Amino acid sequence: MSTMTSDFFVERLQAWGVTRIYGYPGDGINGVLGAIQRANKKGAGIEFIQVRHEEMAAFMAAGHAKFTGELGVCLSTGGPGATHLLTGLYDAKVDHVPVLAISGQAEATSRGATYQQELNLDRVFADVANFVQEAAAPAQIRHLVDRGVRIAIAQNGVSVLILPKDIQDEPWQPPQHAHGFTHSGTGYQRPKVVPYEADLQKAAAILNAGKKVAILIGAGARGAAVEVVQVANLLGAGVAKALLGKDVLPDDAPFVTGSIGLLGTRPSSDMMAECDTLLMIGSGFPWTEFLPKEGQARAVQIDIDPSMLGLRYPNEINLHGDAAETLRALLPLLEHKDDRQWQEQIALNVKAWWQVMEERAMAPANPVNPQRVVWEMSPLLADNAIVTSDSGSCANWFARDFRVKQGQRATLSGGLACMGAAVPFAIAAKFAYPDRPVVALVGDGAMQMNNMAELITIQKYWQGWATPQLVVCVFNNQDLNQVTWEQRVMEGNPRFEASQQVPDVRYSQFAEMLGLKGIYVDDPEQLSAAWQEALSADRPVVLEVKTDPEVAPLPPHITLKQAKAFMASMIKGDRGAAQVIGDTASQLFNEILPGKK
The missing domain is CATH 3.40.50.1220 (TPP-binding domain)
Known part of the structure; x- marks a missing residue:
């Protein structure tokens, strides 16, 4: 049986050191999936991690690159599968990490016919990718893989390879020693770059x-x-x-x-x-x-x-x-x-600031102060722990209350500041370092957006990890909290109930339904014990904490303009005006008038 183009494609990825691909199947990429399956039967293949959504595959590839410094790889079918990759790929682009995306496509013979799931994907990916190319013949595959991987690694960016369905299944034809062909090779060594x-x-x-x-x-x-x-x-x-x-x-x-x-x-x-x-x-x-x-x-x-x-x-x-x-x-x-x-x-x-942070974290709230959630976590983490954060108000507590130790790793969606990245980043960290404890800090908005589904991915794979320690900590405040505070402080508007209210979901019970461990906390005095239980559990854990949405994520200094906007939002009838004013107004004006109470 002759080697198919898809088999050579997978072999070439292996030659570049690719050992894991995050993705989701579809008929437009089935040829490559079949080649991965055949390679795995030979005992030297590529591990395929099935996610719940292609966006999460791209985030996992980006997370792999962020934590390891190596190339992250994701895969999708064509059409909607390919467009789903975009958000995670943009995270890799703006945070300057190397990612290769592999996308299926409609048959080359049908291109231009408005065929099912036919999109001009080279145009779709043109902005996000340092290199994007759709294959038109088997002889292209060698240099497309070589160039795409090399550019992604060398430029710390995104490469996208688009493979029409019929070309994947064609017999592999190496480039001829003739005009119109090119003969590429593998390998890249990062140079020593030093100024004059x-x-x-x-x-x-x-x-x-x-x-x-x-x-x-x-x-x-x-x-x-x-x-x-x-x-x-x-x-x-x-x-x-x-x-x-x-x-x-x-x-x-x-x-x-x-x-x-x-x-x-x-x-x-x-x-x-x-x-x-x-x-x-x-x-x-x-x-x-x-x-x-x-x-x-x-x-x-x-x-x-x-x-x-x-x-x-x-x-x-x-x-x-x-x-x-x-x-x-x-x-x-x-x-x-x-x-x-x-x-x-x-x-x-710095010493005085950490005292302020402790005072803020331990201040009473209704029912749990979100700052305290991270403050209690920080000293309990092992020296090799990995922490991811989602975007939103939880990123404030990650930024300030998590005291990083030597040897610990941490990341989030930086330049893109995208919701929904914490859990896929945590999954990628656990696959890359299966013996290290991993914690994801997630708001309930991001959890409902796409992270709940990836708990199913955790359930699917966790028993293959060297240790089970993966904790997803959910800040359940029924509010898109960061935006609420932006509405108040930056715009001077009261909280907009229609846009900000998040349904109350018992995330810990959902975890239990999946066979994971769920812990629910609505008493701040239980936080330390809950963290200890979660970090020592015999399976991944969802630690759900009922946090107070009216605890302000204060910037380091409050401007008079921000204070006026905040008070204007309260006067206009904000839902939590009385509690918010009691909790934060004195802090705001103490920033402006030091020493005044």
Whole structure:
């Protein structure tokens, strides 16, 4: 029996090191699925993980890439299966991680005939993909796989390969040694990228001249943690973290100010407002209002992606290079600052901030303070735990109340800030590291949107993992809470019941119905014990906590404009006005008038 094109396609993926594909079947991709099945029978195939929805497959591929640094791979049929991939692929694109998407397509012989599930997918994927191509002949497959995988890895982006159904089933024909054919090969080695010595010296001169140096790190600084600490110690600097860089440095370092931005900490905000020098490393942090005012600080930026240089702040020196390699080259040029007053003040601010966080977390609420959910979780996690967060108000508590330890990993949908990513990210983490405990922090809106269905995926596969520890913690407040607070504080409008009310669902009971463990908590005093029970259970757990929607996710500093908008929303008849005012108004005005009660 001759080798089919789909068999060669799978063999070529294996040659590139692909061992796992997240996807959902359909007739447009059945040829590839059959090839995976045949390869698996030979004992050296690719693991296929069946998800509940193609969007989740793309998120899992992105999660795999975020946690491992390797290529993530997802698969769908053509038509609607392919379009479902888009959201997860955009997450990979904007967070700069390598993902390969494989899509089926209507038969090549029917293209252009408005055939069933026929879409111009190369156009559909054109914006999200660094490389997208639809195969037209078996001889193309070799170079399409080679080029697509190489581009995804080298550019930390998305590649999409579209395979018409009939071409998958055609006999494999290698490219001929003739005009009109090309002969590609596998393999890619990431180069050492370091700026010129002259540019490093200019950067060092700026950093050495600074008296109040602030460092901002993102996901691009992962792998450079040692070098970042060395630079901070030499310069007497503080280090703030963009959300995607939350796990690059542990939060127990006294000069680490924590997250930055709307979900960030006051020490990070104050450091940026007062610094005279800024060093940004591997971060595309978007909110420039949380960076120094233009002209306030001299700035240096390091990034492996030149398109991100000088994008957020007018730097004097832009260093195109790998974070660790560039910092290693920069370190011998930096001078040790004897004056430690700036860094010591940062450490005092950080210590005071953690006390504020504890007070906020332990404050009474109705019934459970959502901040306390994460505050109680944090010290109970193992040193190798992995935590994912969804978008929404739970991301605030992930950003602030989760104190990352050395060796722990964490991520979320960063640039896209998409709802529904936490559970697929957690599943991908568990497949990549089956012996490590994983926790997903999820709001009830995201849970209802698509994460409940992926509990079925967990039920399908968990018994094959080395350890069963996977906890999905659901913040059940019956509210699309982040948007509610945006309506109040940014727009000055009361909560809009029609758009914000979420049906009350007993997620813990749904978990029990699936054969998982469900735990329900509506008493804050039970939180610690519930977390301990969940983290030591003999199967995956849904920990459902009835949280208070009126606990405000306060930004690090409240502006007078925001306070006025907030009070206007209360006056206009907000549902929870009395409780909200009692819980948060004093905090808001204390921000504006320090020392006033």
